[in-house]
Amino acid sequence: MKHKEQQPEQPTEAPQSYIEVIDFHKSFGEKKVHDGVSFYVRKGECLGLIGGSGTGKSVLLRTLVGLEKPDQGKVMVDGIDIGPMNERQLIDIRKKVAYAFQGGALFDSMTVYENLAYPLREHFQLSEKEISDQILSQLEEFGLDSGTHRLFPGSLSGGMQKRVGLARAMMMHPEVVLYDEPTAGLDPYNTKKIQESILKLKAKGVTSILVTHDMPTVYAVCDKVALLQNGRISEQYTIDKLKQEPSGAMTEFINGESA
Amino acid sequence: MLTLMKPLTSFTIEMLHFLGGIGYLTRDIFRELFKSRIYWRLLIEQIYQVGMRSAPLIVVTAVSVGMVMSLQFGLGLEKFGGKMYVPKLLAVTILREMGPMFTSLMLAARVGAGIASEIGSMVVTQQIDAIRALGTSPIRKIVLPRVLACLIALPILCAVTNIVANAGGLIIGAVELKLDPGFYLLKVLSTSNVSDYLSGFGKTFFFALFIAIPACYFGLNVKNGTKEVGIATTKAVVVSSILILVGDFFISKVFWMVEKLL
Ligand SMILES: Nc1ncnc2c1ncn2[C@@H]1O[C@H](COP(=O)(O)OP(=O)(O)OP(=O)(O)O)[C@@H](O)[C@H]1O
Ligand SMILES: [Mg+2]
Numbered sequence: 001m002k003h004k005e006q007q008p009e010q011p012t013e014a015p016q017s018y019i020e021v022i023d024f025h026k027s028f029g030e031k032k033v034h035d036g037v038s039f040y041v042r043k044g045e046c047l048g049l050i051g052g053s054g055t056g057k058s059v060l061l062r063t064l065v066g067l068e069k070p071d072q073g074k075v076m077v078d079g080i081d082i083g084p085m086n087e088r089q090l091i092d093i094r095k096k097v098a099y100a101f102q103g104g105a106l107f108d109s110m111t112v113y114e115n116l117a118y119p120l121r122e123h124f125q126l127s128e129k130e131i132s133d134q135i136l137s138q139l140e141e142f143g144l145d146s147g148t149h150r151l152f153p154g155s156l157s158g159g160m161q162k163r164v165g166l167a168r169a170m171m172m173h174p175e176v177v178l179y180d181e182p183t184a185g186l187d188p189y190n191t192k193k194i195q196e197s198i199l200k201l202k203a204k205g206v207t208s209i210l211v212t213h214d215m216p217t218v219y220a221v222c223d224k225v226a227l228l229q230n231g232r233i234s235e236q237y238t239i240d241k242l243k244q245e246p247s248g249a250m251t252e253f254i255n256g257e258s259a
Numbered sequence: 260m261l262t263l264m265k266p267l268t269s270f271t272i273e274m275l276h277f278l279g280g281i282g283y284l285t286r287d288i289f290r291e292l293f294k295s296r297i298y299w300r301l302l303i304e305q306i307y308q309v310g311m312r313s314a315p316l317i318v319v320t321a322v323s324v325g326m327v328m329s330l331q332f333g334l335g336l337e338k339f340g341g342k343m344y345v346p347k348l349l350a351v352t353i354l355r356e357m358g359p360m361f362t363s364l365m366l367a368a369r370v371g372a373g374i375a376s377e378i379g380s381m382v383v384t385q386q387i388d389a390i391r392a393l394g395t396s397p398i399r400k401i402v403l404p405r406v407l408a409c410l411i412a413l414p415i416l417c418a419v420t421n422i423v424a425n426a427g428g429l430i431i432g433a434v435e436l437k438l439d440p441g442f443y444l445l446k447v448l449s450t451s452n453v454s455d456y457l458s459g460f461g462k463t464f465f466f467a468l469f470i471a472i473p474a475c476y477f478g479l480n481v482k483n484g485t486k487e488v489g490i491a492t493t494k495a496v497v498v499s500s501i502l503i504l505v506g507d508f509f510i511s512k513v514f515w516m517v518e519k520l521l
Contacts, residue, residue: 062388065391067392087391094393098392101389105385105388105389106389107389108386118393119393
């Protein structure tokens with residue numbers, strides 16, 4: 001464990017990186033999930049993160065909002081290492097970095113409306129009119145009809161819950177959005193709508209990491225792709241390069257020839 | 260010998276975990292209490308959940324306890340011609356011990372279990388993580404309103420128990436023991452004093468913490484799925500009940516010493 005600390009801490013190749021993970025290690029009990037993951041994302045960029053089920057993609061995103069602590073290594077957001085931060089200090093990070101949970105993670109005792117209002121009420125001083133305007137336009141943005149806001153999460157379909165979760169994560173106008181399989185379980189029309197929303201945010205300069213198994217979405221919205229394998233980033237390509245030279249472990253993974 | 264050591268060490272470790280966890284949680288609760296604003300709407304909602312919704316259960320328990328104690332005291336004392344001491348004895352026992360004790364135990368069963376399973380389910384469905392990820396604190400949003408609601412509701416419920424249980428005693432006193440109701444009431448009011456009441460009342464604040472904090476702790480520490488929610492609920496009720504029963508002795512002892520000094 002000790003010898004790793006002597007490695008250079010700041011890779012020189014990433015001068016304007018907004019998110020940077022350096023030599024990240026994470027285990028759960030005996031089970032080692034991450035074994036030296038390093039990558040960076042520049043401001044306004046979108047990184048596609050792919051990898052087999054259970055390789056630790058969700059854990060990685062959770063670490064980037066401070067829901068999990070790294071065992072070793074640095075997790076930098078906007079130049080600050082968030083690893084050693086306590087819950088109080090993390091609040092400011094969490095206002096900037098939105099995490100769209102894989103399963104939606106909606107508050108099931110609240111209506112869709114109250115779910116979406118939650119971050120607004122907590123962090124902004126808004127009138128009820130402003131809140132309701134923002135919520136209704138957000139619902140439309142994610143292809144949910146306006147009656148949805150009165151329902152409880154329990155009476156929504158899985159795909160709808162997912163979209164409400166995405167909508168909630170984006171209520172706070174974050175600078176970074178971490179998408180955890182945003183298009184899984186959605187029909188082609190809604191998949192396209194999600195892609196459009198991601199692109200719209202990207203155009204506004206939002207930095208993002210997209211965890212997904214849905215390659216068309218990666219091709220549509222990402223600037224680069226990284227493959228998480230055996231606890232490390234085994235390969236990384238820009239989208240253009242991936243389109244041009246189909247070879248290597250990533251292509252095998254995409255074509256379903258390896259896990 | 261070795262076979263005995265293993266469960267013993269794992270029990271000790273679990274115990275230390277529990278004590279440490281409770282310590283940290285209590286510290287966080289007090290920090291949040293004094294540092295940040297309180298969500299009044301959530302607090303009022305919880306007081307309704309904890310207080311109002313427990314009231315019927317508490318009333319039924321209190322009447323039954325009062326009636327059965329009155330009957331037993333009456334039967335016991337009748338042999339010595341001491342029936343007229345029933346009101347005094349009953350009132351003091353209820354005010355000092357049985358009122359707070361039964362109210363707290365019923366609340367531990369009803370509210371403690373509710374809190375632990377609700378928070379546990381929120382952990383399993385990642386709602387607690389969502390609260391954190393949205394830049395808010397589960398301690399402030401979830402734990403604090405429940406702890407404060409117990410602290411506010413339990414003393415009030417205990418006062419209800421005191422009144423209702425004595426009324427139950429009076430009914431049995433009049434019907435079964437053939438004591439005059441007017442005499443009974445007069446005896447209760449003239450022989451029990453403020454220190455009797457305060458001694459029981461003071462305990463309820465400790466008991467409220469014994470109910471709410473372990474329930475929140477076990478709920479928050481659910482890890483793997485719904486099965487653990489059930490285990491957490493059971494643990495919360497067992498631990499709260501033990502804390503109330505054992506704590507009662509020590510708190511009574513301390514109060515007793517204080518009363519003597521005054
Ligand atoms: N809290 C935890 N306790 C123990 N093990 C955990 C915990 N969280 C994650 N793991 C383990 O870490 C590994 C990675 O989990 P993770 O959810 O990040 O996978 P994933 O790459 O997101 O998979 P999927 O594509 O199926 O969503 C899994 O093997 C999982 O069992
Ligand atoms: Mg995942």
